[in-house]
Amino acid sequence: MSTLTTSRPRAGRLRTRGHVHARRLPAWVAIPAAVGVLLLVLPFIALLVRLDWAGVPEAISSPEALQALGLSLSTAAVSTVLCLLLGVPLALVIARSNGWLPAVLRTLATLPLVLPPLVGGIALLSLLGRTGLFGEVLAVAGIQIPFTTAAVVIAQTFVALPFLVISVEGALRAVGTGHELVAAGLGASRFTVFRRVTLPLAAPGLLAGTVLCFARALGEFGATALFAGNAPGATRTMPLAIYTAFNGAGVREDTAIALSLMLIVVAIAVLLLMRSWRTDAAR
Amino acid sequence: MSLKVDIRTRVGSFALEAALTAHSGEVLAVLGPNGSGKSTLLGTIAGLFPAHEGHIKLTGRVLEGPGAGGNRRVWLPPERRRVALLGQRAMLLPHLSARENVAFGPRAQGVPRTLARERAMSWLDEVGMGEYAQRRPAQLSGGQQQRVALARALAAEPDALLLDEPFTSLDTQTAAQARRLIAEQRDRAGVPMILVTHDPMDAVVLAARTLVLREGHVEQQGTTAEVLGHPRSQFVAAMAGVNLVAGVAEADGTLRCADGLRWVGRGEHVPTGEAATCVFAPGSVRIHPAAGPSEASAANSWSGVVAVMDPVPGGIRLFTAEYPRLAIECPSTTALALGIRPGVELAFSIDVDDISVRCSR
Numbered sequence: 001m002s003t004l005t006t007s008r009p010r011a012g013r014l015r016t017r018g019h020v021h022a023r024r025l026p027a028w029v030a031i032p033a034a035v036g037v038l039l040l041v042l043p044f045i046a047l048l049v050r051l052d053w054a055g056v057p058e059a060i061s062s063p064e065a066l067q068a069l070g071l072s073l074s075t076a077a078v079s080t081v082l083c084l085l086l087g088v089p090l091a092l093v094i095a096r097s098n099g100w101l102p103a104v105l106r107t108l109a110t111l112p113l114v115l116p117p118l119v120g121g122i123a124l125l126s127l128l129g130r131t132g133l134f135g136e137v138l139a140v141a142g143i144q145i146p147f148t149t150a151a152v153v154i155a156q157t158f159v160a161l162p163f164l165v166i167s168v169e170g171a172l173r174a175v176g177t178g179h180e181l182v183a184a185g186l187g188a189s190r191f192t193v194f195r196r197v198t199l200p201l202a203a204p205g206l207l208a209g210t211v212l213c214f215a216r217a218l219g220e221f222g223a224t225a226l227f228a229g230n231a232p233g234a235t236r237t238m239p240l241a242i243y244t245a246f247n248g249a250g251v252r253e254d255t256a257i258a259l260s261l262m263l264i265v266v267a268i269a270v271l272l273l274m275r276s277w278r279t280d281a282a283r
Numbered sequence: 284m285s286l287k288v289d290i291r292t293r294v295g296s297f298a299l300e301a302a303l304t305a306h307s308g309e310v311l312a313v314l315g316p317n318g319s320g321k322s323t324l325l326g327t328i329a330g331l332f333p334a335h336e337g338h339i340k341l342t343g344r345v346l347e348g349p350g351a352g353g354n355r356r357v358w359l360p361p362e363r364r365r366v367a368l369l370g371q372r373a374m375l376l377p378h379l380s381a382r383e384n385v386a387f388g389p390r391a392q393g394v395p396r397t398l399a400r401e402r403a404m405s406w407l408d409e410v411g412m413g414e415y416a417q418r419r420p421a422q423l424s425g426g427q428q429q430r431v432a433l434a435r436a437l438a439a440e441p442d443a444l445l446l447d448e449p450f451t452s453l454d455t456q457t458a459a460q461a462r463r464l465i466a467e468q469r470d471r472a473g474v475p476m477i478l479v480t481h482d483p484m485d486a487v488v489l490a491a492r493t494l495v496l497r498e499g500h501v502e503q504q505g506t507t508a509e510v511l512g513h514p515r516s517q518f519v520a521a522m523a524g525v526n527l528v529a530g531v532a533e534a535d536g537t538l539r540c541a542d543g544l545r546w547v548g549r550g551e552h553v554p555t556g557e558a559a560t561c562v563f564a565p566g567s568v569r570i571h572p573a574a575g576p577s578e579a580s581a582a583n584s585w586s587g588v589v590a591v592m593d594p595v596p597g598g599i600r601l602f603t604a605e606y607p608r609l610a611i612e613c614p615s616t617t618a619l620a621l622g623i624r625p626g627v628e629l630a631f632s633i634d635v636d637d638i639s640v641r642c643s644r
Contacts (some may be wrong), residue, residue, distance in 0.1 A: 178374050184361035185329055185368045186388035186439040193362075196387070200378045 023273035044264070051261065052254040066240035067233055069262060075149065076217035079156035083164045083213045086157075088206070091168035092198075096177070106169070106198035113162040121226025128154070128227075145189060151233050156217035160265055163212040171205020172198070211274045215267055238263050286443045286475040290337035290347075292327055299323045299499040302337075305443070305475035310465070312490035312507065313479045314522050320494040321479040325445045328477070329368050330361035341366065341442050341475075362391075367441035371448045372535050373428035375420035381407060381431045382416040388439025406434040410464060427458030433464060437472055446478040450485065455596075462488050483511055495519045513641055515563055517608070520562070526609050529560045531644065537582045538640065542606060545582040548638025555579045558643040565600060565612040567637035570621060573628040584632040585609075599623070 006155070012252075059065060074273065090109060093135045126132050128145045135188055145151050183197045184190075223238040228235040230244060238259060246256035284307035290302045299320040305311040315321050327334050330346065333356075338348025346359045346366070367388075375384045382604055384402035390396065407413045410430040436444055446465065448457040456470035458572025466489055469476055478490060486493045488505050493511065494504035495518070503510055503519045511574060514520035530540040532553040537545040538561055546561045553559040573586055594600075598614040601623065611631060613623070623629065 025572070157521060178370070178372070178375060181329070181331060181361065182368060182370070182374045183376075183387065185364075185441075186391055186435065187362055187365065188387070188391035189362055192391050197376060200376070203378075275414075 003227070036135040047257060047260060051257050055254050056258045056261070059153050059255045060262050062255075064232065065241065065255075065259055065262070067236050068236055068259070071233070071236065072218055072263075073147070073266075075152045076214055076220075078153050079160055079211060079217040080214045082153065082157045083141075083161050083217075085212065087164035087209070087213070088168055091165045092159075092171060094165070095169045095172035108160050109165040112159050113166075117155075117159050117220065117222030117224075121155060121223035122152075124155060124158060124223060124227040146227055147229040147231060147235060149228075149234050151254060152224055152237060155223035155227045156220045159220050159223055160213045160216040163216050164209040167205045167209025167212060168202060168253075171202040174205070175201040207274060211270055215270060218263070218266065223224055284342040284442060284473070284475060286328070286342075286477070287338075287340045288324075288328060288338065290327060290334040292323070292332070292334040292336070294323050294326075294332050297323060297499060301374050301494075301496070301501050303477075303494055303501070303504065307342075307479050308469060308473045309492070310446075310469050310476045310478050310490040312486035312493040313477060313496060314483060314486060314493060314510075315479075315480065315496035316481060316522070317611055318498070320499040321496055322447065323499075323632070325368065325477065325479055326448050326607070328443075329366050329445060330359060330364050333358055344442075358387065365442040365447060367439050367443075368445045368447065369429075369432055369436045369449050371451050373420070373425070373432035375423075375428055375431055375435070377420050377488070380417050380419060381412060381423065384420070384431055385435045385438045388435060392439070397606075402438055403434075405430070406438040409437075410434045423459075426453050429453060429457075429461055430464065433461075433468070437468060442474060444472075444474055444476045446476060447467035448480055449478075450482075458603075465489060466511065481522075486511065495522055512639065513560075514559075524610075525635040526563050526565060527560055528609075529558065532557050532559055544585050546638060546640075547582045547635050548640040549636060550638075550640035551642050553640060553642050560643055561638050561640050563633055563638045565610040567633055568609075568611045568613075569632050569634075570611065570613055570623070571632065572618065572621065573630050583638065584630065586628060586630040588628045589623060592623070592625060603629075613615065 021240045039124060090105065094105045096111070125146060127134055128138065128151075129135055130139065130144075130146070145154065168247075179197050179201060180193050183193045188196065202238065219239060220237070224235065225240060230236050230240050236244065242256045244261070245259060246253055288304070289302040291298075293299070297320065301320070301324055303311060305353060313321055313324065323332070326332050328339055328346075339346040340348065341364070345357050346364050346595055348357055350357050366553065374389065375381070379387070382400060382403045386396075387397040387408050389399035389402050394402065404413065404416060407416050410433055412427060412430050412434060415423060415431075420431070423431065429452075443466045448536060453461055462485070465476070465478075466605050469485075469489065478485060480486065490506065490507050493507040495502045495514075497518050503515050509570075510519065511523040511525070514523050514525065514527050516582070517527055528538075528540050528544070528546060530538040532555050533539050534555050535553070538549050538553065539558055548561050548563070552557070585606060587605035589601050590601055590604040590607065592599050592600040595612060598612055599618050600610050600612045602608075602610060617623075621629070
């Protein structure tokens, strides 16, 4: 958490110190660390090398690709807002209550993180599908959720929520309740304390959580594929479009790679945006 | 205005029972070691934990206690108590400037922005921080932060101010400034203040009255002079940093202790055969090189082998193996001149005028 909240100049100082510190580590540590870096970086290099750059403009400007990108960005944005609305209060409850409740809630909140997203998709179908637990009720009300854009949003919210809850809860607990108690002593109502003390103090964690949450929603595939399907324009988000392009009949793999490049660019843009915000906040 | 507290409460497995009153324009010092219940006491007054029995009244308002008509207890939440807390750490809001921190209380209570800022500025001037109004807490030193925190507490116009070891994290010089500031505001702001501390000097400098807490109960309370000058137990004497010896008056006017030492002092006349106590400061003990083997028969003198040496501001405090309860303090120059170190035998004496005698009942 601390690395997420440090400002740029401080990070620089830590880097120098880290360098000195690294000399005291056993030398062999460098080998697995280097292999780790290679594992992270090499696939992307390979992707760039294999890319048919001439075909990129055509691949990413096709109506299908733009449609998928638009759908991905809009559903991920809606999911992120939903995660904020549900996740921040949940994080508050976990961070500020005592006894067994926070432990149980934290476990539940992290469940989607450790489960394969496919399992999440099946679980969502079992709840909201036509033959699911709420299926009949929904059918009577004339509401169909699976295989609609709403299903995409629900699936993304389901898998992304843990990222927000964990980040915000960690930030809230790191900040503690001292400032809140002082503020209450100055006559601030609970809502004023929340708005003017709790939220600003947890802002770095909130920001980091929001970005992670958005990125996770953007990349969501498994639960979406099962629960929302792969209908162009309605549920075919970027990951599904990439999968379709990769496996689809008559479509070249290059299209899938070009689309992947697009998703990588979006992800990097989001990370850079967060970095600049963080530097502003530190000032 | 006055703050009246009479509570019996329990937080976790810790039980606290305390009755005290702090008047406006007065500091009541609460002395006690860690775990004596100081923080529980302040937390209960501030409304962080409920008291199970008893009441807390602040200038006619019941913060907590039996309800007027029904059997439900009254319990005001912290934000409605008008009790401000100044702790060990300044706890300024890091995302707000010094001025906005001080304006926080007035703003939270509905004062318009401009007026709240004006009020904040005048409080910052009051604590000598006017020129730092635009600084963020991270750009201020610990002492400056604590001054802003005091301004913030007072700007909220509380009916009582709770000070929880506010000088502990400051260096000596800054702490002295902060004490002066508190003394000024004690006289000017005219609200009851409770100062929790483990340093008897805080009580001496600031508080007219002192209360000593021990394991959740009040061990002794009274005027600071009385409590620190005449502790009624070894525990309070240790808190006050003085030596307390108890004995029985002999026919020759000396007080004989169980350990064989005899004492003569000033103060109350003690009838022969009655129990009495003597109090003296560790610093008023004179130290001499050991003259010879066992001549400890004279009153107000004894000898012993140095067993423990602790640093204290300006010098050292030592205890002998023979009389481990008697603390002796001397300037570091004296310690060096006499070659004081563990294992050295020394003779000690004290002036009759430096011992205060009091009957035990």
